[in-house]
Amino acid sequence: MKIVMAIIKPFKLEEVRDALTGIGVHGLTVTEVKGYGRQKGHTEIYRGAEYAVNFLPKLKVEVAVPSDIVKKVIAAVTGAAKTGQIGDGKIFVYPIEHAVRIRTGETDADAL
Amino acid sequence: MKIVMAIIKPFKLEEVRDALTGIGVHGLTVTEVKGYGRQKGHTEIYRGAEYAVNFLPKLKVEVAVPSDIVKKVIAAVTGAAKTGQIGDGKIFVYPIEHAVRIRTGETDADAL
Amino acid sequence: MKIVMAIIKPFKLEEVRDALTGIGVHGLTVTEVKGYGRQKGHTEIYRGAEYAVNFLPKLKVEVAVPSDIVKKVIAAVTGAAKTGQIGDGKIFVYPIEHAVRIRTGETDADAL
Amino acid sequence: MTNKIWLRAGLPALIAATIAAVPALAEGPTIDKGDTAWMITATVLVLVMTVPGLALFYGGLVRSKNMLSTLMQVFYAVAMTVLIWVIYGYSLTFTGGSDFIGGFSKAFLSGIAPDSPGGTFSVGVAIPELVFVMFQATFAAITAALLLGSIVERTKFSAIALFIPLWLTFVYFPIAHMVWYWAGPDAIDAAAKALEAADAAGKAAAQTKLDEALADAGYLFKAGAIDFAGGTVVHINSGIAGLVGALLVGKRLGYGKELMPPHSLTMTYIGAMLLWFGWFGFNAGSNLEAAGSAVVAFINTFVATAAAGLSWMFAEWIVKGKPSLLGAVSGVVAGLVAVTPASGFAGAMGAIVLGLIAGVVCFFFCTTVKNAIGYDDALDVFGVHCIGGIVGALGTGILVNPMLGGTGVFDYTIAKVGEYSFSTQMTAQVTAVVVTLLWSGIGSAILYKIVDILVGLRAKPEEEREGLDINDHGERAYS
Amino acid sequence: MTNKIWLRAGLPALIAATIAAVPALAEGPTIDKGDTAWMITATVLVLVMTVPGLALFYGGLVRSKNMLSTLMQVFYAVAMTVLIWVIYGYSLTFTGGSDFIGGFSKAFLSGIAPDSPGGTFSVGVAIPELVFVMFQATFAAITAALLLGSIVERTKFSAIALFIPLWLTFVYFPIAHMVWYWAGPDAIDAAAKALEAADAAGKAAAQTKLDEALADAGYLFKAGAIDFAGGTVVHINSGIAGLVGALLVGKRLGYGKELMPPHSLTMTYIGAMLLWFGWFGFNAGSNLEAAGSAVVAFINTFVATAAAGLSWMFAEWIVKGKPSLLGAVSGVVAGLVAVTPASGFAGAMGAIVLGLIAGVVCFFFCTTVKNAIGYDDALDVFGVHCIGGIVGALGTGILVNPMLGGTGVFDYTIAKVGEYSFSTQMTAQVTAVVVTLLWSGIGSAILYKIVDILVGLRAKPEEEREGLDINDHGERAYS
Amino acid sequence: MTNKIWLRAGLPALIAATIAAVPALAEGPTIDKGDTAWMITATVLVLVMTVPGLALFYGGLVRSKNMLSTLMQVFYAVAMTVLIWVIYGYSLTFTGGSDFIGGFSKAFLSGIAPDSPGGTFSVGVAIPELVFVMFQATFAAITAALLLGSIVERTKFSAIALFIPLWLTFVYFPIAHMVWYWAGPDAIDAAAKALEAADAAGKAAAQTKLDEALADAGYLFKAGAIDFAGGTVVHINSGIAGLVGALLVGKRLGYGKELMPPHSLTMTYIGAMLLWFGWFGFNAGSNLEAAGSAVVAFINTFVATAAAGLSWMFAEWIVKGKPSLLGAVSGVVAGLVAVTPASGFAGAMGAIVLGLIAGVVCFFFCTTVKNAIGYDDALDVFGVHCIGGIVGALGTGILVNPMLGGTGVFDYTIAKVGEYSFSTQMTAQVTAVVVTLLWSGIGSAILYKIVDILVGLRAKPEEEREGLDINDHGERAYS
């Protein structure tokens, strides 16, 4: 199993969620994060103080899936999260060795 | 070493923390997340607008532990976080290659 | 490729960011987390109720980098985040199998 | 023309006078410090009901990325209105001239000294005119601010900065003049007394004088429409202007698709309660003295509001299954709006009924009707203020009836309460509603178009996405 | 019975009269616009002290998942009280009948015209009765809202919706009638004068008349208990009702185990400061005219509050090691509560001492005692309002003593301040405290039980876990 | 010495008198209930402008980890000031003695009864002295609270707890006495009349009496400086004390390097609007009666504020490219500060000009100048209050000129408005500014040093990093 972790623009969440359910993935976990990268931030001014804000609000979406559908998941996320503008985000995939559903104790594939 | 990452119900944090210290795990990191899965959300109504809210507040608990105690950790978390109702959450385990304690520079096992 | 995940003290973020850009790493994702470990928390009192607060605010910094520079990254983060006092935090490194830049579809090294 | 004159002041001035034990001195009206104290207080209450009151009521309902832009727009409307008002707005509104607009004789407040007396609704009772000037300034300010609720979260600040002064000048001042400008009680009372006193020879001349005094008033005032504290001038006016704005500016990106929950109902609650608080100045202050119908308006502003808050809440509980806080406070505002024109005229029990109706009607409108039509009036300015204002304007025509516990309408030409006639009164009320809807609806539409051409109404999509706080003002509300 | 009458009004009415230079006209009491202006202002101050004041003070202390439910419950209490009050509450409270409850003669405010004069505490001085009606409405409203603080975060909204009207009817109205209802200064003054004037023949009859006038009052009023602005009626009453509620509803899930920190002490601070702000209307307004003991109550509401805020803060600093903001603002409320019954009677220095004591006593109670006993009075309604109210009620009996800078108690039958007797006064004070504790404690217990049977008091465990905002109201406070 | 006396009261007392129709009775000044009602209201307005007004304005601008410490410091300043004021502050400030400080004759408010009349600025018009006592208490309180803005986020609470009482005693009371203490209108009027009436024989004696009456005043008052509501006493005074504090306490850790954005501009907005709201009590209340220049101060407090808010906003829009909410509300405060000394003297149009200038000057100062110099006045107490206060103090000297629509300055010795002389007036104004800057600057520096030696001014670095809320108060603002 793998976890597909995607950093996306906040307003894209609903579309990504729909794309995933579209391919049969019905569970995911979302975290509010701040991202730093090529996309340039903005300047904020509070009286005399000017700040260049480089950390932009993003969402981190984590989905645990069977290894065989990772490609489909990546495609789905990419398709839904893409705007073509700088800051669309990244997808990272890493392996997991165990998965457990706390409620039932089911493990691995059954737990996803 | 592994990181045991558990998605749990927010009010279960204290119990999970106690269960872990009970088995000698004295460090963990918690993140507020929103989860989507089988557990159905609720409807919110603001004047004319009705929203079906499917993302529910959860906590993500990450614990880095030596590989040999992973099973015990899983058992401890499962035991503490379980309510038996939908939405209890998941546990995912993935490997880490290095661990460093910033303060001392100690690495791997000593760093946990 | 690896993800270097560091738990640091909040006010150290700017220094860590500078250290990373200093070694040519121009992307990272930050999450507000709460940490539990050796560093003791503080007591809060609200009228009759006294709480020992053991979870302290930390920042989780995640950087995806090519495997070959992991050591440099660890060194940079350690150098910048260290205060020498308990609670400086940890660094964990884990492997990633794929990386994708959503905007362009570029993968792996090009995506970082 | 008729020599009857229907007046906004509900309570017989003589009662007021005796209550207040203020003798009408030969050398003109006197000023009682109790009245001055009350009117200064009432004025600051109306200010606080707008900033921060209305600003928070609105701000809590938007997403946090647009919080500052909402607060800022309301503040701007207030500050700009205050300046325009003392420079020429007061003069255009409260001096004679035509039936539709006044003149510039009091521009820059010229001729108004600290001790210049301003008429009230009681013969021989005055307050410092400068206090009246500022009391009315706060009315213009909140009206301008109210309409913004329908176009928040997507309209450029520069557009609003330009729209506000135009709208006040071409829409608010004329309507306020039409409804509220008149010669005042002392002028009419004097002319009427002169007519009585006049011998056969002088009768004709005296009659002309009286007719002139009566003719020196706004169009709707002369039509006999009664609006104690601004149902037409403030609420219907801003409500329709808001709807037109919502239609011309268009829907917010993602409206209907994305979740757009209020970012802080706590702020909305604070705002609503400050609106209630300040509205006592708005309604009871509109009597211009601490007596008579001030007390009537005061109690009605309590009971109608409580009734409307509960009726919306219970309606929602029954229809949607849960009583929401947003519903309850929306009902509060609906009740305040509806009772505004009626506050000095209706009896307490009549006000309760009015509140109960307003709460249910506005609930139905903001939920069912709005969704059916599908426009994006972001904060329901139309559904609450325009609809509630119409309920109030028509309700006033009914509840003023002494048979229903109302105060009746005072006729200065005969120095007592006039006969109540349902048809006459309702005709006048309907006229006021229709004229206001047309003037403000059409006028606002033209002004929005002009602004759109000059600076553009709508923010860029990516700016709207990221939020107006950062893009229009370079700040974030919360860190 | 005695023909002495102890009166809530601290200051000799004649002084008040001369200060105010209001002549007592032959044809009945006159209304001064300064008094009307002040009383309208005072009334809206009491409203704002409740919503949003009290609502925020309470709301800030709960967890964010219960914020809206807390705000909503307070609003509901206010709105429902206002309607019930004008329909029958005022009549039951402020008309004669028995020593324990009034009648329905003024139900629906029947017979009260905009210009009906309502008595004050000065002979010959009146205010519009409608203003008095609403001033008192705000007292009933805040009392009903106060008790909710002990049962928030776990009690169903439907239970509260039912409990409030019952509690007002069977607990608040009777107690307010017992403490505050009397025939008024003019009636007694007239009867007393008549007795003097009466010749041998008429003496007996005149004496009967006076006795009747004196007998026409509430039980505790006749017992000689003095409570200037509501120490017993408002604070002890709501405080004991709250404790009973906390015991019957039970502890919040996880109480004592989980962290339950206030979700926004900023809101609690705003609320506390608005309570102070509005309390000037509450205390100084209770004199019913802008004179005499209004000024006394005004200054005492400043100094006792400041003293109590600091005494709690310093006590905490010494005992716990740190001075907390929550401690300071809790002291503020404790001081306001304690000075409420004493405000029109004590001298400024006496008020400071009272405040210092109240702050320390309530601090000790909310920390040590409460934890020792272990009930879950969520927001310390009992520890602050009931305990603080008792400190105030007893303190008033001492500080009213002219020897201690107090004003003494005015005796209308002899038109001057009566002799001060410690034992007499304290007996009366203790009686009032005990009667209130018993009536409210027992009455509330019965009503909670009835509500529990009819709709159930307690929310389901999972609903309580998830929060009442989403489950009772379908909303979230913050997004 | 001269027997001319320049007075703070702008409006001729006779006009006031006729407006108010208050007869100056032979048996001393009378109290009008309208004045009492207004002054009670004005006083609570000044309280609410400080807590929660100023506290929120400040609190919103700090980081959330220091929110409670900021709110707490402001509350502490208010509570402590209120107690000190009634114990000895009022006496030191408002009794005779030297030109620089009063005596202890009224310590513990001894000799002040509920009905003791306190002088106003109109001959024969009084208010209850106790009301004046508390009105002035709120001025001392806000001044003490204002200066804290420059040293928040790093100063220990214990240091502030010690500094406040010292500062009031050695800096505020003397300055307030110098500027505001005088014998009062009745004393001077009586002496002047006596002089007229006196025959050749009595002339000399009468002249001495008058000179004595005139001599019985504070140093700057006699110098002819006019400051209607506290430009020097409140704003320049706290502003310079704040700057000195910022320099002595030092910069916040990370100042200039780390981001320190306001944690809630919503709170800052609420605070600013409550400041505006309460400032009407501050300025219009400073006339001490509901008449004459109260009305002038009232309108000026509207227009100057609106003008300054907009001028800062537009200046920022032009210079920085975006109009910020923080800029607009900072302008609001700058305008309020600048109009404070001028409020009862300037005409409305003059006040607008003053506001426009104040907004731009303070904007320039808080951005360009401050950054150039590089001190860490955290919340710009110096840039807004001291600079704005100086603009106002000097502007007052110009705008009081009747030629510019000003009211002129009333001369009680000749019972009419005196000749206006630019040079005389400006000399007096400059003197007042310089004396205030020196006394407060030097005095504050000494007191900070003393406090530093006794308890230490600055929090430990790690405590400052973690935040003062947890370390000084053991609480967090939000959970």
Ligand SMILES: Nc1ncnc2c1ncn2[C@@H]1O[C@H](COP(=O)(O)OP(=O)(O)O)[C@@H](O)[C@H]1O
């Ligand atoms: N090397 C990295 N490690 C972790 N997160 C990254 C990395 N590079 C980018 N990100 C995340 O992806 C987001 C988008 O990256 P950015 O370079 O701004 O735009 P794009 O992905 O279009 O090139 C960043 O805000 C950050 O959250």
Ligand SMILES: Nc1ncnc2c1ncn2[C@@H]1O[C@H](COP(=O)(O)OP(=O)(O)O)[C@@H](O)[C@H]1O
């Ligand atoms: N495939 C998944 N990947 C990541 N997180 C998941 C996944 N499935 C579930 N979760 C997380 O687990 C939580 C509980 O899952 P849910 O299906 O609602 O209940 P249960 O675990 O009892 O079946 C979800 O809210 C989500 O945060």
Ligand SMILES: Nc1ncnc2c1ncn2[C@@H]1O[C@H](COP(=O)(O)OP(=O)(O)O)[C@@H](O)[C@H]1O
């Ligand atoms: N085993 C662990 N797993 C995950 N996070 C950990 C672990 N141990 C420590 N942490 C994180 O590192 C932070 C610092 O650890 P702590 O023991 O307090 O200080 P130090 O790292 O200096 O020994 C903790 O607050 C927690 O967020």
